[in-house]
Amino acid sequence: MNLLEVRNLSKRFGGLLAVADFNLDLPEGALYGLIGPNGAGKTTVFNLITGVYPPTAGSVKLAGRELVGLPAHRITQRGVARTFQNIRLFGGMTVLDNIKVAFNYRTGYHLWGAVLHGPGFNAREQAITEQAYELLRLFRLESRYDQLAKSLPYGEQRRLEIARALATNPRLLLLDEPAAGMNPREVGELVELIRWVREKFQLTVFLIEHQMRLVMNLCERIQVMDFGETIAEGTPAEIVDNRRVIEAYLGEEEGA
Amino acid sequence: MHTIQPEWQIMRDRLRLGWRGYAAAGVYAALVILVMLAARYQWSIGSVELANPYYLHNLTLIGINVILVASLNLVNGYLGEFAIGHAGFLAVGAYASSVVTLLFHQSFWVALPVGALAGAVVGYLIALPAFKTFGDYLAIVTLGFNMIIVNIIQNLEVIGGPRGWGGQPKMTSFWLVAVVAGLSLIILRNLVYSNYGRVWLAIRENEIAAEMMGVDVMRYKMIAFVIAAFFAGLAGALWAHYQQYIHPSSFTYLRTTDLLVMLYLGGMASLSGSVLGVTIMTVLLESLRGVLSQFNLAEWRMVISPLVLIVIMLTRPQGLMGNREFAFVPRREEVPRREPARG
Numbered sequence: 043m044n045l046l047e048v049r050n051l052s053k054r055f056g057g058l059l060a061v062a063d064f065n066l067d068l069p070e071g072a073l074y075g076l077i078g079p080n081g082a083g084k085t086t087v088f089n090l091i092t093g094v095y096p097p098t099a100g101s102v103k104l105a106g107r108e109l110v111g112l113p114a115h116r117i118t119q120r121g122v123a124r125t126f127q128n129i130r131l132f133g134g135m136t137v138l139d140n141i142k143v144a145f146n147y148r149t150g151y152h153l154w155g156a157v158l159h160g161p162g163f164n165a166r167e168q169a170i171t172e173q174a175y176e177l178l179r180l181f182r183l184e185s186r187y188d189q190l191a192k193s194l195p196y197g198e199q200r201r202l203e204i205a206r207a208l209a210t211n212p213r214l215l216l217l218d219e220p221a222a223g224m225n226p227r228e229v230g231e232l233v234e235l236i237r238w239v240r241e242k243f244q245l246t247v248f249l250i251e252h253q254m255r256l257v258m259n260l261c262e263r264i265q266v267m268d269f270g271e272t273i274a275e276g277t278p279a280e281i282v283d284n285r286r287v288i289e290a291y292l293g294e295e296e297g298a
Numbered sequence: 299m300h301t302i303q304p305e306w307q308i309m310r311d312r313l314r315l316g317w318r319g320y321a322a323a324g325v326y327a328a329l330v331i332l333v334m335l336a337a338r339y340q341w342s343i344g345s346v347e348l349a350n351p352y353y354l355h356n357l358t359l360i361g362i363n364v365i366l367v368a369s370l371n372l373v374n375g376y377l378g379e380f381a382i383g384h385a386g387f388l389a390v391g392a393y394a395s396s397v398v399t400l401l402f403h404q405s406f407w408v409a410l411p412v413g414a415l416a417g418a419v420v421g422y423l424i425a426l427p428a429f430k431t432f433g434d435y436l437a438i439v440t441l442g443f444n445m446i447i448v449n450i451i452q453n454l455e456v457i458g459g460p461r462g463w464g465g466q467p468k469m470t471s472f473w474l475v476a477v478v479a480g481l482s483l484i485i486l487r488n489l490v491y492s493n494y495g496r497v498w499l500a501i502r503e504n505e506i507a508a509e510m511m512g513v514d515v516m517r518y519k520m521i522a523f524v525i526a527a528f529f530a531g532l533a534g535a536l537w538a539h540y541q542q543y544i545h546p547s548s549f550t551y552l553r554t555t556d557l558l559v560m561l562y563l564g565g566m567a568s569l570s571g572s573v574l575g576v577t578i579m580t581v582l583l584e585s586l587r588g589v590l591s592q593f594n595l596a597e598w599r600m601v602i603s604p605l606v607l608i609v610i611m612l613t614r615p616q617g618l619m620g621n622r623e624f625a626f627v628p629r630r631e632e633v634p635r636r637e638p639a640r641g
Contacts, residue, residue, distance in 0.1 A: 092510060118512035130510075132503035134621065135496075142493075143500040147512045149493045153521070156492035157485050163492070210512055 043105075045070040045246045046091075046214055051100035053086055060086045062270045064100070066248075068214070073240055073247045075261035077254075077281075079290055082267040084250045085127060088216050092124050093117040104214065119147055123212035125203045127219045127250070133192030137183060137202060140191050141174035144209035174209065180242070181205040197228050201235070208243055215239070217249035221256050233259050258282070266290065323480075330476045333357065337472075354472045358540060360580050361475035362533050365482045367560045368572040369529035372486065374558075375566035376495060377522045378502025379432065382554050383424070383440030386447040387417040387527040389549035391534025393457055396466050396544065401456075406469035410535045417531020418524050420447075425523040429516060444551050451546045462545030470540035478536060482529055487569055489525070498522055499567070559603045563610055565617025574618055579603065 046068035053061040061083045068074055076084050090097045093114035102109040109117050132140050149170065155163040178184040181201050186194060191202060200220060207215060220236070221229045233256055240247050251257045257264060258278045266274040266281060268290040274281060281287055335341070336349035366384060373381045395413030398404045428439040452460045489495055497518045500508040509515050538544050556579075564575020583599060590596050610617060 094506065094509075113514070114509045115512045115514050118510055124510055126507070130504045130507035132500045132507065134503050135499050139496055139499070143496055143508065143513070144511045146493055146497050147514075151493075153494070156489055156494050159488045159492070167492070206511070 043070055044068060045072075045105055046248070047101075047103040047106075048091070049101045049103075051087070051090055051102060052098045053083075053090055053095060054098045059270050061090065061097075064090075064267075064272060066265065068246055068248060071240075071244070071246055073236075073249075073260060073262050075257045075264045076248065076250045076267065077252070077257055077264060078267035078273075081269075082290075083270040084267055085218055086270075087267075088124060088218055088250065091117075091216065092122055115147070118210055118212075121211070121213035122216065123207035123210045123214070124216035125200075125207050125218055125220060127222060129199050129203055131191040131199055131203060131206070133190065135191060136188050137178065137191055137194070138171070138174055138187040140202060140206050141177055141209045142170055144206055145170045145174070177205050177209055196223060200224070200232070204235070204239065208239065208245075212245065214246045214248065215243075217247065217251075219250050219252060221251060221253045226255075229253060229256055232256065236260060326480060330473065334473055356580060356584055358470070358472045358475045360576055361472070361479040362537050362540070363557070363560065363576040363580065364479045364573050365529050365533040365536075366557050367564065367576050368483060368486050368569055369526040369533075370557055370561055371567065371569065371572050372489075372498070372522045372526045374561060375568070376490060376498040376502065377519060378498075378566075379519070380434075380437045381428075381440040381523070381526075382437050382551065382558065383442075383444035383447075384526070384530055384557050385549045385551065385553035386424075386440075386444035387421055387530035388534040388537070388553065389447050389451060389544075389546070390420045390527075391417045391531030392538040392544045392549070393451060393463070393534075394531070395535035396463060396538050397457065399466055399539070400463070406467060406539055409539070410532070413535025413538075414528050414532035417534065418528035420531075421524045421527020422520065424527075425520045429519045429523070441551060441554075444549075444554060448546050448550055451549070458544075460546060462543060464543035466539045466542045466544075468539065468542055470536045475536055475540070478532065482532070483569060483573070486525075486529075490569065494518070494521065502567075556603060559607045562617050563606060565619035565621070567621045568617070568619040568623055570623045571617055571619030579606070582606075 044067045046066065048064055048066040048068075051061060051064040052059065064083075064087055066074075076087065078084050086095070089095050090100075091102055091109070093109065093112055093116070097110055100110070104117075104120055104122060107120070109120065109122070112120070132143065135143075150166040151163045155166075175184060175187065178187055181204070183198060183202055183205065186198065191199065194202060204215075204217070204220070217236070221232050224232060236247065236249070237260070239245065249257075249261070261278060263276065264274075264278055264281045265272055266284070266287050268286075273286045273290060274284045276284070333349050333354070337351075337354055340347060341349070366388060370381075370384045373379050391413035394416035395406075395409035398409035398412045399406055424440070424443050428436055428443075431439060451457065457463050490498075497508065497513050500511065500513065501515055501518060505515055560575040560579045561572060562575070563579060564573070565571030583602065586599050586602060587596070590599055614620075
């Protein structure tokens with residue numbers, strides 16, 4: 043059973059075809075990767091799946107239900123969570139509040155409850171705080187709970203962003219260059235973290251990455267994009283030998 | 299894993315005020331009662347009257363402005379938008395409540411909620427188109443709304459038109475304003491320390507990330523705006539039945555600017571800052587009135603508030619209390635009481 047099915051997804055920005063006929067079958071529990079040179083349209087694919095932009099054409103189905111046409115927050119509520127290439131935390135809020143925002147559409151109280159701070163309100167807030175704190179503990183961030191998110195070191199900001207995405211209780215996690223700006227040791231830890239997260243939360247993961255070491259280590263299958271088009275698809279071993287992929291990354295051989 | 303909480307702590311958590319909160323509420327109530335008694339029995343120290351009508355008048359204005367500035371803080375401070383039409387909602391509340399008391403001859407106690415609700419309804423109608431935009435555009439839309447409201451009032455003879463409208467019953471007293479302002483602050487504080495306040499801050503910090511957390515950004519913006527307009531309408535109803543005379547010129551963008559100066563002085567996203575900002579500006583302007591007129595410089599008073607704004611922006615752009623509260627407002631976080639985590 044495929045969790046995510048993308049069919050002929052396209053996006054045109056004026057004269058630029060940013061994504062052309064993107065197709066993807068992501069089985070439940072899979073961990074796939076999306077690679078390609080800068081400007082290939084990888085992040086645009088993420089933005090189309092999560093509803094940041096409406097696609098020009100095509101369909102995206104999560105567990106058989108169409109996502110295209112839904113506003114972005116509804117797509118999140120259906121179970122798609124993501125992180126960003128350039129970290130987008132709520133910098134001026136505390137680490138714990140960053141996580142608690144993710145509970146906004148299932149707080150279990152309405153405006154009156156918030157105005158009155160009644161018993162039901164406090165029970166729900168306490169429950170949310172405990173769940174958020176538990177998540178921080180799993181990501182070894184609990185000692186930072188009352189610090190502002192922008193004051194965390196880079197690696198912890200990345201971890202917090204993943205934790206925050208998981209707080210929306212997703213089925214599908216999209217990671218946009220999670221290893222950007224990390225040193226080799228941190229990348230090694232990240233690989234372990236992603237494996238562990240997927241196991242622990244029983245997630246399907248689709249990630250964009252530049253660092254080949256991470257992709258080759260982690261992903262079961264890889265899709266390669268260049269200038270908006272999918273140029274290859276296969277296991278990591280197949281991809282490293284693929285001629286078009288090598289050309290896209292290294293340029294064509296002179297006179298070949 | 300959980301340690302058992304003693305009963306008083308559970309009670310405290312339920313009210314979420316803490317002993318400092320009770321202390322603050324107590325001090326506030328005591329002050330109000332003291333002022334009332336001082337006014338009633340004309341207490342004085344030597345020849346100085348403790349609560350002469352002039353002081354009471356200024357305290358009443360402070361109370362009304364606290365409602366206005368604290369509610370404006372929801373939109374401009376917590377939500378991080380720049381709306382500059384707050385005086386428009388003040389006008390809506392003032393005129394709508396006066397319509398109830400003067401045209402329909404109903405009680406002030408009907409007019410007060412009607413003024414607030416009228417503010418909220420107009421706020422909703424403005425928010426619908428306004429939040430299609432943001433940033434500078436939102437400022438222009440709300441400013442335009444403020445001007446439109448003033449123009450409409452000037453052209454409606456039935457509510458006095460350009461001559462203003464008087465004769466409202468004097469129903470607003472210092473104690474009523476004190477109670478309403480206190481309740482308003484409690485309600486706003488409760489909202490800020492709930493999912494709503496959290497989401498507003500998240501939208502301020504990063505709108506796209508908030509949307510990706512499942513936040514219906516448009517809806518939460520509307521809620522903040524409508525609540526702010528509700529309280530501005532409430533303040534308008536109080537004001538109309540305090541001054542017993544309202545005039546379109548008191549609701550122009552100049553009034554909004556006064557509120558903005560108080561807001562920025564006190565600090566964005568801080569309710570105690572709003573109270574502080576209002577108090578300082580009111581006391582400052584009033585005390586300057588006496589001092590300056592001695593030197594025949596009375597008109598220079600109007601230079602002071604823009605000057606204050608410039609000095610704040612240059613030296614302390616976050617305002618006196620930006621993003622912080624006095625200690626009696628409890629911390630945002632209440633972390634679960636549990637054993638130190640291992641592994």
